[in-house]
Amino acid sequence: MHVAIIGNGVTGVTAAVRIRQRRPDWRITLISGESRYHYSRPALMYVFMGHMRYEDTKPFEDSYWAEQRIDLLRAWVTEIDTEQKRLHLLDRDPLAYDRLLIATGSKPNRFGWPGQDLEGVQGLWGLYDLKRLYDTAARTEQAVIVGGGLIGIELAEMLHSRNIDVTFLVRERSYWDNILPKEESGMINEIIRAAGIGLRLETELKEIVSDDSRRCVAVETGNGERISCQLVGLTAGVSPNIDLLRESSIETKRGVLVDSSLRTSAADVWAAGDCAEILRPEADRNLIQQVWYTGKLQGELVGDVIAGEERAYDPGIWFNSAKFLDLEYQTYGQVNMDVPGEKNLFWRHPDQQLAVRIVYTDDGVVGVNLMGLRWRHEVCERWILDKRPVHWVLEHLAEANFDPEFFRRHEPAIQSALREQIA
Amino acid sequence: MIDETLSNYDFDEEDVGFGAPPMLPDAPLSWARRLSAIGIAAGLFLLVLFFFGIDLGGGWSALFSTLGLLSLATALWFYLDFKDTEPGIKHDRTFFRAIQNRSLLGWSLGIAISGFYIVLYFYDELQAKGLPAVLERPIRLLDPLAELTQGGESSRWFLYGVLYTLAIVLFGVRMLMKYRHNRYQRIRTVSVMFFQFGFAWFLPNLLIYFKRPYMEFNGVWPLKHDYLWPGGVDGFLGAGNFGIFLLVWAIGLVVATPILTYFYGKRWYCSWVCGCGGLAETFGDPWRQQSAKSTGAWHIERWLVHGVLIAVLVVTLALWGNHLTDGRVFGSSAYTLKQWYGFYIGAIFSGVVGVGFYPVLGNRIWCRFGCPQAAILGLWQRVFSRFRITTNGGQCISCGNCSTYCEMGIDVRAYAQNGENIVRASCVGCGVCSAVCPRGVLKLENGSFADRFEGADEPLRALRESFEKPEIYGYRAWSERNRQA
Numbered sequence: 013m014h015v016a017i018i019g020n021g022v023t024g025v026t027a028a029v030r031i032r033q034r035r036p037d038w039r040i041t042l043i044s045g046e047s048r049y050h051y052s053r054p055a056l057m058y059v060f061m062g063h064m065r066y067e068d069t070k071p072f073e074d075s076y077w078a079e080q081r082i083d084l085l086r087a088w089v090t091e092i093d094t095e096q097k098r099l100h101l102l103d104r105d106p107l108a109y110d111r112l113l114i115a116t117g118s119k120p121n122r123f124g125w126p127g128q129d130l131e132g133v134q135g136l137w138g139l140y141d142l143k144r145l146y147d148t149a150a151r152t153e154q155a156v157i158v159g160g161g162l163i164g165i166e167l168a169e170m171l172h173s174r175n176i177d178v179t180f181l182v183r184e185r186s187y188w189d190n191i192l193p194k195e196e197s198g199m200i201n202e203i204i205r206a207a208g209i210g211l212r213l214e215t216e217l218k219e220i221v222s223d224d225s226r227r228c229v230a231v232e233t234g235n236g237e238r239i240s241c242q243l244v245g246l247t248a249g250v251s252p253n254i255d256l257l258r259e260s261s262i263e264t265k266r267g268v269l270v271d272s273s274l275r276t277s278a279a280d281v282w283a284a285g286d287c288a289e290i291l292r293p294e295a296d297r298n299l300i301q302q303v304w305y306t307g308k309l310q311g312e313l314v315g316d317v318i319a320g321e322e323r324a325y326d327p328g329i330w331f332n333s334a335k336f337l338d339l340e341y342q343t344y345g346q347v348n349m350d351v352p353g354e355k356n357l358f359w360r361h362p363d364q365q366l367a368v369r370i371v372y373t374d375d376g377v378v379g380v381n382l383m384g385l386r387w388r389h390e391v392c393e394r395w396i397l398d399k400r401p402v403h404w405v406l407e408h409l410a411e412a413n414f415d416p417e418f419f420r421r422h423e424p425a426i427q428s429a430l431r432e433q434i435a
Numbered sequence: 436m437i438d439e440t441l442s443n444y445d446f447d448e449e450d451v452g453f454g455a456p457p458m459l460p461d462a463p464l465s466w467a468r469r470l471s472a473i474g475i476a477a478g479l480f481l482l483v484l485f486f487f488g489i490d491l492g493g494g495w496s497a498l499f500s501t502l503g504l505l506s507l508a509t510a511l512w513f514y515l516d517f518k519d520t521e522p523g524i525k526h527d528r529t530f531f532r533a534i535q536n537r538s539l540l541g542w543s544l545g546i547a548i549s550g551f552y553i554v555l556y557f558y559d560e561l562q563a564k565g566l567p568a569v570l571e572r573p574i575r576l577l578d579p580l581a582e583l584t585q586g587g588e589s590s591r592w593f594l595y596g597v598l599y600t601l602a603i604v605l606f607g608v609r610m611l612m613k614y615r616h617n618r619y620q621r622i623r624t625v626s627v628m629f630f631q632f633g634f635a636w637f638l639p640n641l642l643i644y645f646k647r648p649y650m651e652f653n654g655v656w657p658l659k660h661d662y663l664w665p666g667g668v669d670g671f672l673g674a675g676n677f678g679i680f681l682l683v684w685a686i687g688l689v690v691a692t693p694i695l696t697y698f699y700g701k702r703w704y705c706s707w708v709c710g711c712g713g714l715a716e717t718f719g720d721p722w723r724q725q726s727a728k729s730t731g732a733w734h735i736e737r738w739l740v741h742g743v744l745i746a747v748l749v750v751t752l753a754l755w756g757n758h759l760t761d762g763r764v765f766g767s768s769a770y771t772l773k774q775w776y777g778f779y780i781g782a783i784f785s786g787v788v789g790v791g792f793y794p795v796l797g798n799r800i801w802c803r804f805g806c807p808q809a810a811i812l813g814l815w816q817r818v819f820s821r822f823r824i825t826t827n828g829g830q831c832i833s834c835g836n837c838s839t840y841c842e843m844g845i846d847v848r849a850y851a852q853n854g855e856n857i858v859r860a861s862c863v864g865c866g867v868c869s870a871v872c873p874r875g876v877l878k879l880e881n882g883s884f885a886d887r888f889e890g891a892d893e894p895l896r897a898l899r900e901s902f903e904k905p906e907i908y909g910y911r912a913w914s915e916r917n918r919q920a
Contacts, residue, residue: 022833026910033909045441048449055834059453062528064839066453071833071848071910073730088442102442119438140444142453150457173527174458207521255437304832308912333830335873338523338616342830342875386875389828389913414827414878416869418618 013038015318016099016107018089018256019115020044021053022304023285023311025072027113028082030315038319040081041107043099045088046138049074054304056142057166061173092260094278111318114257114268114276114283115311118250118302120163125246127220132228133244136167145170145243152176152242156231158217159248160187162334165200167245168209169337179210179239181217181231183248193348195358196383199365200336207337212237220244250302252287265289267300272324274314282318284310290325303332329393339365344392345379347371354378357402357430361422368426372402385422386414406430455531468515474508486572494579501576506601513609522616524871526840534794535721541794549791556782558591570594584640596636599714603631606717613720619866619879623706627713635710648674650681653708655688657747658808660776663689664751665758692808693815699881700822701812702864709808711801714790715842716865719798723842723867726797732844736804736861743780744810750776780805799842803861813860817901818894821881822864824857826850829913830874837868837877851876854913858887860901 015031017024020042028042042050055069077084085107091100092112099107120135122128132152134144155171157164160182168178184190186197187204204211216234223229230240252267263269263277267289270276274284285307290299301310306327316323333342346354353373360367361384369381376399380392391412395405409423464472481491482501491497517525533540554561558570574589577597581589607628614620634652642649648670656663662685671682695703705712726732750772756764765772789801802809816822824847831854837847843861847868850857857877869877885892890900 022910026912029909045437045444052833052835054832055836058526058834058836060456061526062455062531063526064835065530066448068728068835068839071835071852075730088437090437090442102437139446139448140441143444143446146453146456153459174456175461176459203521305829305912308829308910311910312912331829333874338521340873340875386827386878389830393828414875416617416619416866417879418622420618 013110014041014108015039015111015113016041016043016109017113017115018043018099019117019285019287020047020050020084021115021117021285021307022050023117023307023314024113024115025050026308026311027115027284027315027318029080030312031319032080032082034316034319034321039083041083041085041109042077043085043087043089043101043107045086045102046140048084048086049077051139053138056136056139057170060142060145060170089256092257092262092281094261094281097280110280112281113314113318114262114281114287115285116253116256116287117307118286119253119255120246121159121249121251122246123248125158125217125220127222127228128246130220130222130228130244131226132242133220133246135246136163137250148243149174149176154179154239154241155243155245156181156239156241157245157247158231159246160184161247161249162188163250164245164247165204165336167247168204169207171243171245172207172209176243177210179212179241180204181212181215181233183214183216185214187211187213191348193356193358193369193381195360196341196367196369196381199360199367199383200339203337203339203365250286252289252300254287265298269298273317273322274310274325275317282314284314299327301327305331329396331389331393339384340382340386342382342385342387343380344387344389345371345377345396347379347381349379351378357433359426359429361425366422368430370402370405370430372405376400377402377405386416387412388414402434455528465515465519468512471508471511471515474504475512478502478505478508485576488572498576498579502597502601506605509605510608513605514612516609517612517615524873525613526836526871529724535724537725537795545792545794548793549787552782552786552791555591555595556786584637584644586644596640599710600631600636602718603710603713604628604717606720610717610720614870617866617870620870623866624717626707627709627716630708631710631713634708635713647677648681650685651710652684653710655692655704655808656685657744657751657811658709658711658806660747660751660781660807664754664773692812693819696812696815696822697820697884700820700864700879701809701816701860701862702822702866702879704812705802705809705863706865711785711789711806712863715793715798715802719793719842722793722798724797724839725793725795726799726803726842726844728838728841728844728846736844739804740806740810740813740861743784743805744807746776746780747807797842797844799863802863803843809861809863814898816862817858817860818891818898819884821884821887822858823880823882823887824850824862824868825878825880826854826856826913827874827876827878828854831876832874833910834873836871836873840867840871842867847877853909853911856887858891 015038017028024042028040031038031040049070050072051069052071055064058064059066059069087104088102089099090102097109099109101107120137132148134141154177156179157168158181168180171178186194187200189197201211217231218234219232220228221230221232228244230238231244232238254264254268257264257268261278262281267287268276268283270283270288270290274282274288276283286302292298313323313325329345331344347369351373354371357370365384367383368385370377371379377395406427409427478501485491485497485501491500529535562568570591574591574594577589577594581587581593607624610624611621630653639649639651661667668682671678706716753765753769753772757769784805785801789805792800831851833848833852835848837851841847842865843863845859845862847857864879866879869879890897
């Protein structure tokens with residue numbers, strides 16, 4: 013049995029390791045055109061800023077793959093032939109497979125902006141983007157970043173660390189306010205400005221302007237402002253990377269359509285991670301999840317299923333985390349999702365960048381947001397699963413604390429402020 | 436079809452790699468920082484003048500205008516370096532600065548520090564072979580301070596003590612500023628500064644002043660091996676009631692070691708009290724990312740550090756065997772062993788290599804590969820302690836900051852991405868992994884010793900199993916553990 017896996021990101025790698033654990037004698041080929049070995053994509057920024065070397069971003073030693081008998085193939089797949097069960101590769105002979113996993117991840121969104129294909133305009137997703145950033149930074153004094161999300165602020169921080177003047181165009185009224193409530197979002201606006209990064213809220217990109225050599229030299233905003241820049245970062249979200257499948261028989265919509273066991277419409281072909289769109293006939297929309305842990309979870313599941321153990325995907329209680337410049341953020345459950353009957357409690361430290369939000373209904377707590385504070389995943393998840401009443405949660409706040417030892421404790425202040433808000 | 440930009444991409448990230456990206460110049464230095472830079476330069480210049488025999492007014496005036504000026508200006512520089520930044524992790528450019536990496540500059544600094552240790556340790560022998568008296572002027576510079584604190588002339592060991600303490604205090608200022616958002620780091624740094632200044636420098640000097648047996652009060656056998664070798668014990672016994680107190684102190688620390696390690700882990704000593712640890716955590720901090728992380732390095736570490744532990748136990752037993760039987764057991768070979776241990780382990784390993792190679796192999800070379808006290812503390816920590824580093828559910832993104840900045844070369848990420856506790860003999864509990872984690876995943880904690888890992892409630896079996904290669908590979912998402920539980 014030969015399993016081919018397209019994509020050596022966290023999903024493809026998790027699946028490969030999983031299949032190897034369950035099927036010691038199967039042949040496994042992990043294909044990537046991007047890198048020889050698996051690396052941690054979220055760590056790209058640290059390479060550029062000098063916190064880590066590229067080799068430090070690799071979660072496994074190079075010798076691991078041979079030890080585990082997982083074949084690594086550096087190649088771009090150009091076509092999937094589901095009839096013949098063959099992969100066509102760029103500049104290489106085709107590769108036959110018995111079972112196939114598509115784990116091609118995401119790609120940056122481009123909304124058809126005039127000038128989006130100019131030199132100096134790029135997203136930030138893979139090593140090829142990092143390489144381009146190195147090349148472009150050599151002639152960049154000013155940069156404009158379009159789109160106020162997680163990748164945008166990382167790119168802003170990266171360029172800022174090389175003293176490049178950064179202007180951040182955010183279409184919304186406040187940074188990432190489609191995800192964050194206005195208080196948390198406002199805190200991030202503050203720290204972006206305090207760091208000396210130009211923040212233009214409610215500002216859309218109208219056009220990227222070039223010189224004669226097709227290099228970008230400026231952007232024009234919807235407000236008619238012209239900002240000169242030699243680099244434009246397009247970071248207005250990501251979408252499933254399914255270009256490869258356009259001419260194949262595998263059904264796609266926004267992503268590769270899969271059932272709850274991550275099986276595609278083609279025989280012996282699965283898809284998992286950012287590129288997969290999980291059909292949910294019972295809900296009003298399908299499920300596309302594009303964060304690290306869901307890539308890992310889906311990789312685990314699909315590894316089991318490919319190896320012969322049938323399971324259905326259960327995403328569990330949502331969580332995520334991020335770091336905005338120096339400000340850490342964690343979220344658990346449903347926050348800013350308009351849960352029917354939801355009420356919000358919010359505490360912010362009078363002079364530090366620390367905040368807590370608890371979202372609850374009459375049935376109990378449904379979500380938590382944390383800025384600058386660390387809480388325990390297991391505890392928050394348990395509260396939400398058990399639908400603990402908000403009073404109970406406030407009573408047990410200290411159990412969630414995950415800040416390093418000797419950090420100032422804020423539970424008494426949080427408890428008294430939030431109890432007052434309830435009253 | 437795939438994008439042309441992708442199909443044309445053929446950069447070799449492995450062999451070519453990514454270095455420092457281009458950058459625009461920094462803002463000009465503030466006047467205060469220029470002033471501190473001038474102070475450092477002036478202090479160094481006057482030091483060189485003094486070294487070559489120029490009279491700087493003698494006594495305190497010479498000391499203040501050289502080492503005094505240099506120290507104040509350095510502390511000011513470190514203070515200003517971080518003062519105007521937002522509190523948070525400041526690792527921008529760490530891998531781009533020549534001095535912090537295995538560059539020509541890094542190697543040169545390493546060779547210079549090693550060279551200083553060689554001259555210091557083998558000064559008499561080297562002088563007999565024709566080395567000029569290079570330490571004479573530096574030693575004389577400290578005469579007024581030695582007179583004040585020891586009641587006598589300065590010596591090369593006094594010079595070493597002053598430089599060592601200064602390094603911890605000045606780079607301690609740097610640590611306090613760099614981690615000013617992190618109270619664990621601040622309190623810990625104040626602790627190592629306090630123990631070095633008070634326990635390892637001020638009080639021992641007082642002992643010399645009052646002509647008592649010498650002892651550094653934060654030193655424990657077998658790191659300070661001679662405290663409990665026959666010669667040391669005889670010295671204590673021959674010094675009256677106060678000598679008995681010193682002996683009780685020395686034995687007391689040996690007895691306290693497993694107890695404190697049970698409650699707090701190895702860190703109570705290695706990164707809060709110890710002088711070697713103090714130097715590593717302050718002066719050595721700029722190089723912590725140089726520690727080797729490979730499985731190969733881990734194998735070398737286990738053989739070496741436990742090998743040194745066995746060696747010091749053998750030497751100790753041999754010396755006492757001889758002492759109690761008037762040399763009938765081991766004869767003169769015990770003396771040879773003692774000389775051998777003092778030379779290869781005490782001088783070469785802990786000093787010349789242990790500190791000299793900071794810029795090349797990281798700041799914990801001695802602690803990780805050589806220190807017998809660390810080996811004992813590590814065994815206790817591994818099997819019988821309440822200490823562990825816990826990981827926060829599924830939040831790890833495998834970025835690798837924790838592993839990169841682990842000075843002991845532990846692949847912290849391998850545990851964190853599996854949602855497992857980190858219980859490793861070598862972990863000194865410096866807390867930097869937790870500080871650099873961008874997702875709030877790691878926390879140093881003391882809890883019940885039995886729930887740290889599967890099988891922790893049977894310490895002896897855990898010890899036996901720890902000699903086998905641990906299964907640390909693979910993504911095993913935290914969810915799976917929850918599903919099983």
